[in-house]
Amino acid sequence: MRxxxxxxxxxxxxxxxxxGKTELAKRKLVMGLNQKKAWPDPKYxxxxxxxxxxxxxxxxxxxELTPGEWTERVYEGDLCIRSVFGxxxxxxxxxxxxxxxxxxxxxxxxxEFANMRETAxxxxxxxxxxxxxxxxxxxxxxxxxxxxxxxxxxAASGKDHDWGFYTWRSSExxxxxxxxxxxxxxDSRTFRQEYEASxxxxxxxxxxxxxxxxxxxxxMEIRKSLKLAVCCDFNVDLCVWEVAQTDxxxxxxxxxxxxxxxxxAEMARALLxxxxxxxxxxxxxxxxxxMSRSTAGMSDYAILSEMGLRTQRVKRSNPAVRDRLNAxxxxxxxxxxxxxxxxxxxxxxxxxxxETVEWRSGGAEIDKSDPxxxxxxxxxxxxxxxxxxxxxxxxxxxxxxxx
Numbered sequence: 001m002r003x004x005x006x007x008x009x010x011x012x013x014x015x016x017x018x019x020g021k022t023e024l025a026k027r028k029l030v031m032g033l034n035q036k037k038a039w040p041d042p043k044y045x046x047x048x049x050x051x052x053x054x055x056x057x058x059x060x061x062x063x064e065l066t067p068g069e070w071t072e073r074v075y076e077g078d079l080c081i082r083s084v085f086g087x088x089x090x091x092x093x094x095x096x097x098x099x100x101x102x103x104x105x106x107x108x109x110x111x112e113f114a115n116m117r118e119t120a121x122x123x124x125x126x127x128x129x130x131x132x133x134x135x136x137x138x139x140x141x142x143x144x145x146x147x148x149x150x151x152x153x154x155a156a157s158g159k160d161h162d163w164g165f166y167t168w169r170s171s172e173x174x175x176x177x178x179x180x181x182x183x184x185x186x187d188s189r190t191f192r193q194e195y196e197a198s199x200x201x202x203x204x205x206x207x208x209x210x211x212x213x214x215x216x217x218x219x220m221e222i223r224k225s226l227k228l229a230v231c232c233d234f235n236v237d238l239c240v241w242e243v244a245q246t247d248x249x250x251x252x253x254x255x256x257x258x259x260x261x262x263x264x265a266e267m268a269r270a271l272l273x274x275x276x277x278x279x280x281x282x283x284x285x286x287x288x289x290x291m292s293r294s295t296a297g298m299s300d301y302a303i304l305s306e307m308g309l310r311t312q313r314v315k316r317s318n319p320a321v322r323d324r325l326n327a328x329x330x331x332x333x334x335x336x337x338x339x340x341x342x343x344x345x346x347x348x349x350x351x352x353x354x355e356t357v358e359w360r361s362g363g364a365e366i367d368k369s370d371p372x373x374x375x376x377x378x379x380x381x382x383x384x385x386x387x388x389x390x391x392x393x394x395x396x397x398x399x400x401x402x403x
Contacts, residue, residue, distance in 0.1 A: 002166060003164070008135075011137045012154075012166070013166045014152055014197045015139070016141070016195045017141055018173070019170045022139060025137055025139055032044050032087070034070060039132070041086050044087070044089045044106055045089075045105060046092070046111070047100070047110050047111065048111045049112055051095065054111070055093075062091065097116075097120040097124035104128065108135075108137075114148035142199040145355035170182075170195040183195070205357070206366050209330075209332035210354035210355065212355075215354075216351070227283050229246065229285055230243060231382060232287065233375045233376070234264060234289070238349075240349045241256070242383075246387060250342070251331055251384065255347065257270050264300045285314065288382075323390060327390050331384060352376075356373060
């Protein structure tokens, strides 16, 4: 009822399976057909990850829900209903997001949003809604901690009046015996995701100890008595550096600098633009490969040194990936339950890494298939492993001792 009555421009609706969210969305779309606008041709869309999926979910029902006296013509090939009011309702697949470009839309529904391309909303749909200040519903079941969670978190934050967050469990709609039948055959994580609309992290998460509620601190500020650690991962697109502080026990990640199509000098200039007043207290940590990597004939660390960032703590070689991640996880939550690593919400890439980076099959390396991921967490990891290494005594089993 709140979803229906609040009429937010952007409504994010992660709800349980078979709990009525798509049925509400179909009616929202049809009711838009006879709404008067300042222009003669209002346009609405019902979208799913693929065209066939969108057709299966929406097409038959939308035709049946649209009153006959409202319908001027139905275009079966184009999946379009044209009304006598001049408005149109289209069913589209977003396997090719460019299908929605070039058209000023008055509103639409993105079903199974978690399975759509991450850039479909930001690069294709949102701009197409701007001309007419169109509305959009994001509906579906969560699918891990991906872009759907980011949109849901933004809507739930309450900081943007145009956005609303709405969620409910399948048990609020389906018969109890049906929900219990699903519970008996599904593992607990899948059941929570599918029937309780819970955003669940993968069991293969590399940073399994991270929890947003426990580790994010919005009011975090610079401690003037402590140096600033500049945590570097030298990449070109995307390049992310983290800015952190530590008192020798706890780590606070204060800020994040992220640039595209960049280089070491540009990143350093962006850093100094923000923290030039603390230049004497900046300490650089990072990837050991930066010692030999060449940028304009100089190593990354030589460039930083020439720009005044001369205090550098870099190991001769990088630690094993698992050792680095174990060091970070131990600060997130130690075996005794101590939490010693906190981050500001502005560190969006680091947060996303903590939530989504996974181990590859076999558990020796992390999955780097997504070009947007791992840069922020790698950068922080070099700093953490340098200052908080996990020292384990490994006796040589081949050695024999005699009295």
